[in-house]
Amino acid sequence: MYQKIISNINELSQFKLICKKKLELINIWKSCNSKEAEEIWLYLHNLLVEYTCPEKLIYNEENSTLLFKGENDRQFLLTCINFVSIYLLYLSNNERKKKSINLDENFRKLFYKLIEIQFMLSDKEIRISFGKCLLNICELKLVENDFSNYLKINVLLFLLWKSCSTEGKSTDISKLKKYKDFCKIIKWGISDKTTNSFYVLCSYSLSLPKFYENCDGKIFLSYVWSLNENIAYHLFNKFVHSTVVLPFDNINHYSKIIYSTWKNCSDDMKSVIETQLEHLVHFSLKCPIKIAARFRCVLNIFHTNKGDKSINKLIFKIYDPVIWRNLMSPNWKIRFNATCIFQLIFPVVDPCIKDINYLEEMDKAYNALIELSEDKNICVRQATAKCICYILNELWEIIHDDKRIILLNILINKLLKDKYSENVRSEVVLGLCEIAKNKMINKIFLKIFDRIKYLISDKSLNVRKNFVNLVLELNKNLNDNFSNEIDFNELMKRITKDYFTFNVQACIKKLSYMKQENNEKIKSKEIREFLKLSTNLITYTMWKCDIKEQAKKCINFLNEYPVLMICISKFSTNLKLIDRYKLSSVLFEITNVKLKEEDSCILLSENDKNILNDDNLKKKYIRYSSLLICVANLLKAKNEEEIELCSSEEIQDFLKKKFIEKYFLDSINTLIQPFYFKVLKYINLNHDNYLIIHKYSHNQLNSLHIMKNKYICKKCIIPLFYKWGLLRSYVIKNINFLNISIQSIFYQIKNSKDILTNSVNNKNDVLLGNDTINIQENISNDIEKNSIYITNIHKGELDDKNKNKKKYMNEENSNNENINASIEIEGLKNKINEKDSNEVEKIDINKINNENKGNISDTELNIYINNEIELNALLFLSLIVKKKKYHNMLFKCFPDIIYNFIYKFNYFLLYTFESISMNYFFLPPHFLSPYNEKQNITITQFIISDQKKIKEYMKLYISFFFLFNYICLQNKLSYEWDELIQNTLKTINLISSVKFKNEVEIMTRKITRKEYSDKEITDEKKMWKSYINAIIYFIIYYIDKIEYIIAMKKLSLEDLDFNDFIRNFFLFYKCYEIVNEDEKETKKIYFKIWNRICSFLMFILNFDYFEKKTYFKLMIINTFFTFTYEFTPKKQIEKILRKCLIVIKEKDTFQKYLENFKNNNDTVNYMEESQIKNIQNVLDNILLKKDKPKK
The missing domain is CATH 1.10.287 (Helix Hairpins)
Known part of the structure; x- marks a missing residue:
């Protein structure tokens, strides 16, 4: 039977087939005697040598891998391993009764060869397959010999490798724990392949979070570490290196490993581990502060367990006398590190000495603290403050009364009065907060509070914040009397001041190109925390009464300190949401009643700020507006839990009863309206509860061009519509109109020669051709993907030029009283509630396209864009783009339309400045002197000449450019920006290259008003004034774009001449000065230009590129002086x-x-x-x- 095996293992296919028939193969093994088995193993060994010879392997230097050249050779090795596995299965089933199994020599040879081959190869499948063999053979009762020991070591290597590989799991680590006793077999100190591999894998596992974070992994590493000095040396080196780079939160795992190693090691290894601990102490003292803190964290587990006698002995052994030397080191960083450790190991006394000597040693520790408290370095004093507070808190019971008094006096009289560092004072107060939490010792504050209560008015924000926290802790743990001992007048002044600072900080632009040198940065998070704690302290007893009494206290407080009451309503967190809602409803009701009284009702009937000249009315205005702000703040949910609670039926019903629409309707178009609408913003009710307000707000959003309601739309209506889910439909409509507007601008550029500046029907309307425009090869085609059309168009928004073509717009012209009729809003509203907003957007865009494409695609259709609606769209989008939370609505849903606007407006600006710089800028000579001959000079007609339009177009263009460019870079969106950036460079050069005819006369011209009585010349001057005014406004707002492009560092600045740019800008002003008869208006424009150039000058001087260009900077300052008037x-x-x-x-x-x-x-x-x-x-x-x- 054995001949069947020998004859089949020659051929790979036959070899695989015989391995598949496991039962047949096992029966063959049963029938074989020992000699036949030996012959099989010998034959297989020879074949294996043949199949795995060096010629059949390939080494890749780049990846450092050794693999088989041919797949057949690899398959043979895998089949060979499978064959051995079946044999081991046979042994485990049939040799159980034997006390020990002695494998024959030829099998051992074959197995040695397999170990060698799998060890060399970089093939995971082979390693895992052979690893199973190793685990199976270890389960057999083998005779203890070199072969069995060799197998055990390789089992460890396999499990370590698998645990460390990407496929390694916690199950493999648990097996390591099971076989950890195999480590005793390793020949430590002998340099061979297996031992070195074990060292490498153990060191590598120490750097893997999945290994050292696992409980079994920790046990295995600490066990190995404690076995021998050699492996301990390897692991310690890796341990030290990894501690420096490890995430700080993971250091705790390392701490547990070395603690377990020291605790469980033998007496022989104890001295080795303790020597390594001494090295860690050295690192925690001598390393830079941040790295030393890491080693201190590693040792912290010994400090926290110092009640144990053996640990007390260890601490004394590794720290004495090194800690005393380092506390007196001339290097302040070493003193700082030593002080931080001293806090944890105090008092560093030998636990074996007698009581008398023990007290003497304690005195040594106290003296060290006294000396450290007088250290010249601030950081050392700060560490000392923390150290003393920690010692008092942890060791109060064992410290003698005299020593307690000394330490408390050091804190109160020295460290709390440290004039040179707020950090030292802040550290003391933080330490006192911890002491206040300790019920065993916090009664000491009954004696010392009078000595520290002045800290409520400390100049340092952190000190004040921590002190307020201390008082709250004392109120909580002792009694409420501590609040009464504070100077509340001083606290209220400080809160009011900090609240103003917080609001100012919130208004500062987040984006600033300027370097913030010599400006102290205000920490808004710290201010917020201080305001929260302080308002909680002030209201500590204020809320401990019924709702009516609370409301009464709020009103009284508001009458005296309105700003403080607003601050309390915004930041105080010690009143539950339901109680806040009840209180706010009472305050809201009081406000409504008071405003309807005879002497206050004018505030709900007038919108004229002149009535505030009356002092009594002004006081009432401040009182009731502040009261409404407080109501709004109380209604605002402060966290996610409260947001969820707001949607409950109980609260919804409560709000419907207390905050009915009538109260808000009465405030419309009055002085008090913004404050009522602020309340509305935080009421968690939808627009179905406020139908008339919804209609009013809708009209307001469509009449932004009036410019009187911009504030109320920005602060109240837009956030309200966003909350109601209605804002998206307005974005669709206005972004579409912007798309049409930019198309109209291009139409006019194309037809600039025969453009009609005034239409027959409306002097304020501009002709628009609706055909698809292509001006140059560079100009992008119309966007088909997102070019949407409005389903319901304003009356007057699109006026049909041709009466025969009105049939296209019959539907649009009906029911125009409700602007953007409710179909669009109601349809979107329902979808937004049901579907993902992005999905809805795409559905509606496609729907609008399909419905309207046929109607408005006629290339011959000419329509007019109403300037008011155009301005309305610009203003609306400018408000939307300012808030980050609305950006998804714009940039995710309409990226192509926005880029189309950016791209085309970029070329429009280039075209505009080209038209200015094409020829000499020739001011009519009779403007310069009445004796000069009159000349008729043709003025270039700007497509956009209105001051408001220029301002809004430029603001929107720059906002879109900056934000969309940033989003594209962040999300790697493929839009072309280089060309647009280069156009900026061209535009700067165009402005700089403008040549003024009679430049010297313009610069030196002395202005005398009312020189001309000729009406014709006066009208001509007005025309020139409008023309130059437009140029000035284009340049003023374009400077924002220049600053951003320079800050991006994507422009080659070598060829730019900002001196000529600034000079020409001021020369345009000089021309404006000549043509404008109104002196007040001229000065207003001058200061607008002068201030803008000032900020631009500071930007240039701050920018790195211009740092060494001294001559260039002095030239610009020269020009600046030339135009700085008396x-x-x-x-x-x-x-x-x-x-x-x-x-x-x-x-x-x-x-x-x-x-x-x-x-x-x-x-x-x-x-x-x-x-x-x-x-x-x-x-x-x-x-x-x-x-x-x-x-």
Whole structure:
């Protein structure tokens, strides 16, 4: 029978077939004698050598892998392993009764060869397959010999490898724990393949979170570590290296491993582990502060268990005398590290010494604390403050009364009065907070509170915040009397001031290109926390009464401190949501009743701010508006739990009864309206409860062009519609109109020669051709993907030019009283409640496309865009784009439309500035002098010339450009930006290259008002004034775009000349000054330009690229001085020059330039004497102040 095996294993296919017939193969093994078996193993060994010779393997240097060249050779090895596995199965079933199994020599040879091959190969399948063999053979009762020991070591190697591989699971780690006793067989200290591999795999497993985080993994590592000095050395090296780079939260696992190793190791290994612990102590003292903290965290498990006698001995052994030397080190960082450790191991006394000596050693520790409290370094004093508080809290019972008093005096009289560091004072108060939580010792505050209550008015925000927290803890753990001992007047002043600071911080632009040097950063999170704790302290007893009494207290508080009451309503968290709703309803009812009283009802009937000139009415306005703000704040949910609670039926019914629509309707178009609508924003009821307000708000959103309701739309109506799920339909409508508007601009560019600036029907309307426009090869085609059309069009929004074509718009022209009739809103409203909003958007876009494409696709159809509706769309989208929470509605749903607008408006600006710079800018000569001959000069007609339109188009374009560019970069969206950025460079060069005819005359022209009585010339001047005004506004807002592009660092700035750019900008102003008769209006434009150039100048001076270009910077400052007129306030000039002195690094060069200002002919030649004198006075004042410290 055995001949059948020998004859079949030659052929791979036959070999696989025989392995599949397991029962038949097992029966063959049963019939074979020992000699026949030996012959099979010998024959198979020879075949294996043949199949695995070096010629049949290939090594990849790049990946460091060794694999088979041919698949047949690999399959033979896998089949061979399977064959051996079946034999082991036969042994386990038939040799159970034997006490021990002695495998024949040829089998051992074959197995040695298999171990060698699988060890060399980089084939996971082979390793895992052979690993199962290893685990099976270890289950047999083998005779103890070298072979069985070798197998056990390889079992460990396999399990370690599998645990460390990507496929390794916790089950493999549990098997390691099971076979951990096999580690005793390893020949430590002998450099062979298996031992070295074991070292490497153990060290590697120490860096794997899935291994050291697992409980069995910790047990295995600590067991191996404790076996021998050699493996302990390898693991310790890896341990130290990994501790430096490990996530801080994972260090705790390392701490448990080394603690378990020390606790469970033999006496022989104890000294080795303790030596390694001494090394860790050295690292925790000598390393940089952040790294030392990591090693301190590793040792922390010993510090927290220091009640154990053996651990107390260990702590003394590894820390004494090294801790005392390092506490007195000349290096403050080492003293700091030592102080942090000293806090945890105090008092570092030998546990074996007698009582008398023990007390002497304790004195040594107390003296060290006293010396550290007087340390010159702030960080060391801060660590000392924390150390003393910790010692008092943890060791109060064993500290003598005298020592307690000394330590408390150090805290109160020294560290709390540290003038040089708020961190030291803050650390003390934090420590006192922890002591206040300790019920065993917190009664000490009854004696010391009078000595520390002044901290409520400390200059440091952190100190005040922590002190308020301390008082709240004392109120909670002792009694309420501590609140009464505080100077509440001082606290209320501080809260009010910090609340204003918080609001100012919230208003600061998040995006700033300027470097924030020499400006202290306000920490809004800390302010918020302080306000929350402080308001909780003030209201600690305020809410301990019924609702009516609470409302009474709120009203009284609001009459005296309105800002403080608003702050309390916003930040206080010690009143439950249901109680807040009840309180807010009572306050709301009181407000409604009071506003209807005879002497206050005017606030609900007038919208004229002049009535606030009456002091009594002004007081009432402040009182009731503040009261409504408080109501809104009380209604606002402060966390997710409260948001869920708001939707409950009980609260919904309560709100419907208390906050009915009538109250809000009465406030419409009155002074008090914004505050009522603020309340409305936080009531969790939908628009079905407020139908008239919904209709009113709808009309307001469609009349933004009036510019009087912008604030109420921004602050109240848009957030309200967003909450109701109705905002999306308005975004669809307005983004579509923007798409049509940009199309109209391109139509006019194409037809610029014969464009009609005024239509017959409406002087304010601009002709639009609805055909698809292609101006240049660079201009993108119309967007088909997202080009949507409005289903319900405003009356007057699209006026049919051709009467024969009105049939296309019959549906649109009906029922136009309700703007954007309710079909669109109601349809979207229902879908939004049922489906994902993004999905709904796509459905509606496609629906609108399909329904309207046939009606508006006629290329011959000419329609008019109403300027009011166009401005309304711009204003609406400008409000939407300012809030991050609305961005998904724009940029996710309409990326193509937005990019289309950015792309086309970019080219429109290029076209506009090209038209300006095409020829000389020639101001009519008779404007410069009445003696010059009159000349008729044709003015380029701008497509957009209205000041409001320029402002809104530019603001929206720059917002879209900045935000959408950022989103594209973040999400790797494929849109072309390089071309648009290069157009910015071209535009800057176009503005810089404008040539002014009679430039010297324009610069030196002295203005005398009312020179002309000729009506024709006056009308001509008005026309030129409008033209130049448009240019100025285009440039003013375009500077924002320039700053952003420069900040992106995507422009080559080598060829840019900002000096000419600024010069030409001011020359346009000079031209405006000449043509404008209104002096007040001229100065207004001048200061607008001057202030914008000031901020642009600071941007350039701050930017890294211009850092070393001193000559370039001085040229720009030259130009700036040339156009800084005598009526410019000196304070403003001084402010900008002081900023220049801070920013410009070449101080000496700049100072010499300022000192020689009068002698600079390039600057002074074009300036008037009064202008020079004004600037020189400012310079003298700056230079004089600068020289004073030197004297």
